[in-house]
Amino acid sequence: MINILVEVRFHGRGGQGVVTAADILAVAGFKDGYHTLSFPTFGAEKRGTPVASFLRLSDKPIVSRDEIYYPDYVVVMDPTVIGPVKVEAGLKPEGKLIANYPKGSEDLKRAMGVDFEVLTINATKMAMEHLGRPITNTAMVGAFVGATNVIKLESLVETINEWFTSKELAEKNLKLVEEAYNYMREVCGW
Amino acid sequence: MKKVVRGFYSIAYSVKLCRPDVIAAYPITPQTEIVENLAKMYADGELGNCEYVTAESEFGAASILVGASATGARTFTATCSQGLILMSEVLINAAGMRLPIVLVNTNRALSAPLSIWNDHQDSMILRDAGLMQIYVETNQEAHDMVPVAFKVAENPKVMLPFMINMDGYKLTHAYEPIDLLDQEVVDSFLPPYDPPVYMTTKNPLTFGCYAPPNYYAEFRVVLQNAMERAEKELEKAYKEWAEITGRDWGGHVVTEGVEDAELIAIAMGSLTGMVRNVVSELRNQGKKVGLLKIRTFRPFPAKEIKEILKDVEKILVFERAVSFGYEGPVGMEVKSACFGLTPEFYSFAVGLGGRDVPGEEVMKIINEVYDGKVKQGFHFGTVKPFEEVVV
Amino acid sequence: MVMKITLGGVSKPHSSKTMKTGDWGTEYPVVDEEKCTACKTCEYLCPDACIVVVEKEDGKKVAVPDYDYCKGCGVCFSVCPAGAIKMELKEIYKLEVC
Numbered sequence: 001m002i003n004i005l006v007e008v009r010f011h012g013r014g015g016q017g018v019v020t021a022a023d024i025l026a027v028a029g030f031k032d033g034y035h036t037l038s039f040p041t042f043g044a045e046k047r048g049t050p051v052a053s054f055l056r057l058s059d060k061p062i063v064s065r066d067e068i069y070y071p072d073y074v075v076v077m078d079p080t081v082i083g084p085v086k087v088e089a090g091l092k093p094e095g096k097l098i099a100n101y102p103k104g105s106e107d108l109k110r111a112m113g114v115d116f117e118v119l120t121i122n123a124t125k126m127a128m129e130h131l132g133r134p135i136t137n138t139a140m141v142g143a144f145v146g147a148t149n150v151i152k153l154e155s156l157v158e159t160i161n162e163w164f165t166s167k168e169l170a171e172k173n174l175k176l177v178e179e180a181y182n183y184m185r186e187v188c189g190w
Numbered sequence: 191m192k193k194v195v196r197g198f199y200s201i202a203y204s205v206k207l208c209r210p211d212v213i214a215a216y217p218i219t220p221q222t223e224i225v226e227n228l229a230k231m232y233a234d235g236e237l238g239n240c241e242y243v244t245a246e247s248e249f250g251a252a253s254i255l256v257g258a259s260a261t262g263a264r265t266f267t268a269t270c271s272q273g274l275i276l277m278s279e280v281l282i283n284a285a286g287m288r289l290p291i292v293l294v295n296t297n298r299a300l301s302a303p304l305s306i307w308n309d310h311q312d313s314m315i316l317r318d319a320g321l322m323q324i325y326v327e328t329n330q331e332a333h334d335m336v337p338v339a340f341k342v343a344e345n346p347k348v349m350l351p352f353m354i355n356m357d358g359y360k361l362t363h364a365y366e367p368i369d370l371l372d373q374e375v376v377d378s379f380l381p382p383y384d385p386p387v388y389m390t391t392k393n394p395l396t397f398g399c400y401a402p403p404n405y406y407a408e409f410r411v412v413l414q415n416a417m418e419r420a421e422k423e424l425e426k427a428y429k430e431w432a433e434i435t436g437r438d439w440g441g442h443v444v445t446e447g448v449e450d451a452e453l454i455a456i457a458m459g460s461l462t463g464m465v466r467n468v469v470s471e472l473r474n475q476g477k478k479v480g481l482l483k484i485r486t487f488r489p490f491p492a493k494e495i496k497e498i499l500k501d502v503e504k505i506l507v508f509e510r511a512v513s514f515g516y517e518g519p520v521g522m523e524v525k526s527a528c529f530g531l532t533p534e535f536y537s538f539a540v541g542l543g544g545r546d547v548p549g550e551e552v553m554k555i556i557n558e559v560y561d562g563k564v565k566q567g568f569h570f571g572t573v574k575p576f577e578e579v580v581v
Numbered sequence: 582m583v584m585k586i587t588l589g590g591v592s593k594p595h596s597s598k599t600m601k602t603g604d605w606g607t608e609y610p611v612v613d614e615e616k617c618t619a620c621k622t623c624e625y626l627c628p629d630a631c632i633v634v635v636e637k638e639d640g641k642k643v644a645v646p647d648y649d650y651c652k653g654c655g656v657c658f659s660v661c662p663a664g665a666i667k668m669e670l671k672e673i674y675k676l677e678v679c
């Protein structure tokens with residue numbers, strides 16, 4: 001036992017699959033042998049309103065069910081929630097913010113006025129190319145896995161394959177996940 | 191087989207394995223997906239001969255189950271909050287008629303103001319209804335307690351409705367690995383329901399007939415006796431469950447570090463895990479604190495609780511409800527169980543209407559009580575500053 | 582004898598026939614056979630199904646209340662279109678006023 005506890009907070013808007021992103025990673029993490037727990041913020045589930053979801057991964061059973069106030073990672077699905085929502089709240093100094101943000105990480109750092117590690121990816125564009133719809137959750141889980149090494153890519157691929165009942169949709173999403181993953185590997189220099 | 195599932199599903203799947211005969215339900219957040227999952231299983235032909243009735247209200251759902259249970263059917267429903275309150279008239283009758291209906295209450299606050307979020311105000315109001323009540327900490331515990339509930343409810347020595355309380359959202363909406371039970375395991379634990387009495391069209395019976403003053407009291411004595419027997423039977427079922435599945439959730443109560451504790455923190459439901467964490471952290475710092483998790487709330491394990499608390503200096507109860515005009519209901523029960531002892535008593539109502547209870551808040555409360563920084567008695571947890579306009 | 586309490590007080594129902602409720606009421610209906618047109622309005626509306634139009638020996642049809650079950654609610658009295666029913670106070674309720 002090495003006492004891992006990874007806490008991730010996801011931000012986006014209702015309808016973008018913010019909850020699903022955390023759920024997919026909970027399954028993938030479970031496949032890697034972690035205890036996992038994911039849950040949404042319990043708001044009125046309206047399309048378009050800012051929502052958050054949470055993910056805990058641990059090598060010990062997870063007993064805390066409070067929201068995540070000091071995340072190791074923050075994943076932002078939608079650039080427009082940055083600002084209205086203080087997405088970086090409580091992010092640990094050594095943590096990472098992984099955002100769907102087209103103008104690049106330097107721009108985002110300046111805009112937010114923060115100096116922790118910020119990684120960006122144009123997930124909306126990638127999603128449009130692969131899915132024809134601006135649903136960024138699979139791209140962002142790929143980006144998360146690429147940027148963090150917390151979960152194995154194979155486990156994520158296996159999860160995505162199980163998640164989508166339609167084979168066609170699974171394949172499209174897999175391509176998207178892999179592109180986002182590879183992009184992040186490159187950005188991180190891995 | 192371990193699978194990552196949502197809390198709802200852990201319940202629905204377990205209900206399926208219990209081979210229910212009649213499910214009647216009316217949707218209410220955050221319960222709906224339990225019966226949605228069951229409805230899907232029903233539509234997919236996975237529930238055998240089970241009848242699934244969509245009722246016109248919670249009152250209707252409970253009434254349908256009373257009728258079904260009187261014919262000897264194994265019955266299940268799920269509800270919460272206003273739905274539970276609407277059911278209450280029927281459930282109180284079901285207790286008096288000794289019908290072993292099992293329900294899952296996904297704890298949610300009560301109106302007004304309208305809140306769809308979690309606390310324990312709904313189930314606490316049914317404290318005196320004659321239903322057995324347990325509170326679960328995790329979805330695995332919830333999953334495991336469904337067969338236990340049927341077993342004890344249908345035990346001929348008991349024959350009472352059984353309500354499993356699981357925190358709305360905190361558990362229902364959580365997505366986590368659950369070791370899903372096998373059909374054979376449940377079958378070996380839970381025999382088919384063998385009703386001591388039941389009616390048919392050829393053998394009509396009267397359930398819940400009227401009792402004038404010269405009879406009524408005796409029926410209530412009998413109900414109390416059944417609850418007393420339930421305490422033993424439930425304990426037995428908990429043990430048997432641990433033996434069969436290897437998952438030991440403990441008895442009516444579970445303790446940690448109480449032997450030398452100066453302060454014992456008491457919690458029920460999904461908050462318990464957090465309190466346990468904080469308590470063990472404080473013990474590592476050398477503070478003499480312990481945890482008492484109450485699993486069974488009705489029948490209330492008063493003797494056991496008194497025994498655990500007999501030498502402690504401070505009792506701290508984390509309440510999830512308030513009995514307006516007095517204090518938190520769990521604290522009231524604990525104090526009454528401790529009659530004759532003279533510990534200091536503190537209680538804090540936290541997480542009302544779904545307000546998140548961070549570990550820091552639990553830590554702060556325990557520390558302040560431990561260090562003697564708060565007055566004895568009932569308090570509200572974190573509340574924003576506000577001005578009350580009294581005309 | 583010690584009282585026996587069955588589970589949940591479940592019991593064999595009194596069938597409505599053996600359960601005579603005729604002594605519950607304070608008033609009872611009296612049908613004026615001359616006025617009764619045998620329209621059956623009372624028969625349809627009596628909540629206890631205890632006023633029934635029957636054919637008498639002379640062939641005349643009239644409404645006849647069954648006092649074993651009549652609870653004296655007065656529905657028949659209020660619905661009778663012919664004004665053929667009046668409600669009377671039972672003897673035991675006629676208290677003497679000094």
Ligand code: SF4
Nearest residue numbers: 627651652654655657
């Ligand atoms: S008084 Fe009422 S119960 Fe009696 S016959 Fe008339 S309608 Fe029926």
Ligand code: SF4
Nearest residue numbers: 617618620621623661
């Ligand atoms: S309603 Fe009046 S007229 Fe009609 S059957 Fe009854 S008593 Fe006779």
